[in-house]
Amino acid sequence: MPLLRAPLLMLARNERARVALTSMPATAQLVSRYVPGPWLEDALDAARALEADGLTVSLDHLGEDVTDPADAEEVVEAYRQLLAGLVERRLTPGAEVSLKLSALGQGLPDGQRTSLEHARTICRAARNAGTAVTLDMEDHTTTDATLQTLRELRKDFPETGVAVQAQLHRTEGDVRLLTGEGSRVRLCKGAYAAPASVAFTDPLDVSRSFVRCLKVLMAGAGYPMIATHDPRLLGVALALAARHGREPGSYELQMLYGIRETEQRRLVAAGETVRVYLPYGARWWGYLVRRLAERPASLRLLLTSLVRR
Numbered sequence: 001m002p003l004l005r006a007p008l009l010m011l012a013r014n015e016r017a018r019v020a021l022t023s024m025p026a027t028a029q030l031v032s033r034y035v036p037g038p039w040l041e042d043a044l045d046a047a048r049a050l051e052a053d054g055l056t057v058s059l060d061h062l063g064e065d066v067t068d069p070a071d072a073e074e075v076v077e078a079y080r081q082l083l084a085g086l087v088e089r090r091l092t093p094g095a096e097v098s099l100k101l102s103a104l105g106q107g108l109p110d111g112q113r114t115s116l117e118h119a120r121t122i123c124r125a126a127r128n129a130g131t132a133v134t135l136d137m138e139d140h141t142t143t144d145a146t147l148q149t150l151r152e153l154r155k156d157f158p159e160t161g162v163a164v165q166a167q168l169h170r171t172e173g174d175v176r177l178l179t180g181e182g183s184r185v186r187l188c189k190g191a192y193a194a195p196a197s198v199a200f201t202d203p204l205d206v207s208r209s210f211v212r213c214l215k216v217l218m219a220g221a222g223y224p225m226i227a228t229h230d231p232r233l234l235g236v237a238l239a240l241a242a243r244h245g246r247e248p249g250s251y252e253l254q255m256l257y258g259i260r261e262t263e264q265r266r267l268v269a270a271g272e273t274v275r276v277y278l279p280y281g282a283r284w285w286g287y288l289v290r291r292l293a294e295r296p297a298s299l300r301l302l303l304t305s306l307v308r309r
């Protein structure tokens with residue numbers, strides 16, 4: 001499957017593939033596994049249900065790689081409405097939001113400034129709602145820009161978190177710089193294609209890097225957010241938390257909506273803080289392709305239904 005990962009991930013940015021596949025019933029079925037629905041109400045209902053099971057959430061308004069500044073402004077408005085909805089449903093302060101800077105125009109001319117200003121607006125709305133923002137990490141070419149934006153945002157909103165990708169060679173070094181008091185770092189393996197010049201390509205090396213980063217985060221003064229469904233890495237995380245005398249609540253485990261749901265609840269029952277990343281919206285294509293690249297069984301289902309057409 002690692003061999004298929006890169007070509008599959010290229011589909012995430014392929015408009016023809018998106019148009020051809022999005023109308024298929026099998027695709028709709030797959031999407032519903034990973035995304036509760038296109039509307040804000042769908043996300044808020046799902047958040048309420050997860051909360052009732054003792055889980056907490058980070059909501060993501062789906063969308064990425066905007067090419068029109070007006071679209072970036074629409075994304076800001078969507079986050080305003082999301083945060084208002086969270087307050088109205090009394091889901092804050094537990095519920096947080098996750099944000100992709102490419103959805104705020106990071107890739108546009110002058111995108112660094114534009115996306116920072118938009119992110120600032122959303123951080124302010126999150127602060128007023130009693131909650132915080134975590135910046136997702138995207139394609140490796142944007143890592144420096146995203147970390148620069150994080151540094152700027154943290155001057156006014158020190159509660160802002162960021163995701164880092166263990167698959168990148170640089171991440172252990174980044175994590176050392178990010179692990180200070182008050183920092184919130186989400187460690188994940190990395191869902192984007194990246195060349196061998198910057199990334200580990202063997203899954204075992206990605207896991208080894210994940211463990212090295214985990215050690216730094218768990219020993220540090222910040223708040224580690226361990227984002228994985230991998231049972232071995234979860235075991236290592238919990239063992240390191242115990243070794244460093246970290247009580248549940250001084251770190252958290254994070255998983256994606258629809259993945260290993262029984263395990264999410266088992267960990268909650270064991271006293272762990274578990275946050276579910278909850279994406280919603282109509283622009284689910286890139287998100288779905290990344291989930292398929294991680295999961296050969298789902299891909300097989302889609303291909304089988306294509307052949308039967």
Ligand code: FDA
Nearest residue numbers: 136137163188189190191227228229254255256277291295
């Ligand atoms: P791995 O892929 O080895 O999966 C371990 C097990 O989990 C599998 O054996 C299977 O049981 C289950 N599983 C995993 N993926 C599945 C799927 N798609 N469908 C069904 N079962 C599946 N990435 C990124 O680049 N930037 C980011 O900002 C984030 N943010 C983020 C937030 C949160 C909360 C999570 C959990 C993950 C991310 N990711 C991410 C994605 C991350 O980088 C990674 O691609 C996925 O989590 C899959 O890697 P695992 O560590 O789960 O291991």
